[in-house]
Amino acid sequence: MITRISVHATRGQKIAASVFGIFFLGILAGVVGVGALVASAFFAVDAETGLSDSIDNGGILYGGAVLFAAFFALIAMIAAAAVVTFLLQTFRSRATLSGSTLELTGALSTRRADLASAPVRIDTVPEYVRDPHDRVVPTGRRIPRLIAVDPSGRPVRLRLHGRDRGLLPSAELNALADAIESGTRPEPDAAHATQTAAILRRLATDPLARLI
Numbered sequence: 001m002i003t004r005i006s007v008h009a010t011r012g013q014k015i016a017a018s019v020f021g022i023f024f025l026g027i028l029a030g031v032v033g034v035g036a037l038v039a040s041a042f043f044a045v046d047a048e049t050g051l052s053d054s055i056d057n058g059g060i061l062y063g064g065a066v067l068f069a070a071f072f073a074l075i076a077m078i079a080a081a082a083v084v085t086f087l088l089q090t091f092r093s094r095a096t097l098s099g100s101t102l103e104l105t106g107a108l109s110t111r112r113a114d115l116a117s118a119p120v121r122i123d124t125v126p127e128y129v130r131d132p133h134d135r136v137v138p139t140g141r142r143i144p145r146l147i148a149v150d151p152s153g154r155p156v157r158l159r160l161h162g163r164d165r166g167l168l169p170s171a172e173l174n175a176l177a178d179a180i181e182s183g184t185r186p187e188p189d190a191a192h193a194t195q196t197a198a199i200l201r202r203l204a205t206d207p208l209a210r211l212i
Contacts, residue, residue, distance in 0.1 A: 002098045007094070102114075120149075122144055126139075144160045
């Protein structure tokens with residue numbers, strides 16, 4: 001049985017991300033185009049006048065222009081890579097529970113952990129939002145996370161909040177608890193797994209717990 005965990009972007013969020021990405025990359029392409037035209041004009045004038053052949057005739061200016069062009073190109077590439085990564089994260093991010101295997105897909109990689117046998121625990125991280133001035137500020141709430149260890153020993157972290165900032169649906173939390181309880185472990189991992197499954201079930205059924 002495959003359960004899709006509700007951490008993926010909604011259709012509206014994907015549309016908004018696409019509009020932002022196209023708009024930003026369009027502006028970036030325009031700025032780069034203008035910069036390329038200016039640089040090509042400068043180098044064309046330089047080739048005709050021979051400014052780069054002598055420091056006295058403007059070689060320092062020529063070298064500065066080359067460094068500026070290289071720096072500008074680097075910044076443009078970093079900005080473009082950041083936007084592309086954001087779009088990949090929006091469209092690719094998902095989490096599925098296939099049997100007892102939790103699979104998390106991110107922008108560039110996929111991580112898996114078998115909840116029936118892996119060491120598991122629950123922790124929390126602070127929640128942040130953007131205020132009207134576009135500053136990142138804490139809300140005072142904490143977001144619970146399920147952490148399982150994959151076969152290589154690396155942690156696989158699943159935030160138990162969906163994209164709507166609410167807890168995952170009760171059915172999904174119970175499915176995660178069922179997967180954890182479906183296997184056996186040595187101590188002390190067994191005790192940690194029992195405690196983790198109990199927390200997941202409390203989050204699924206307790207109305208007060210679901211307010212976090």
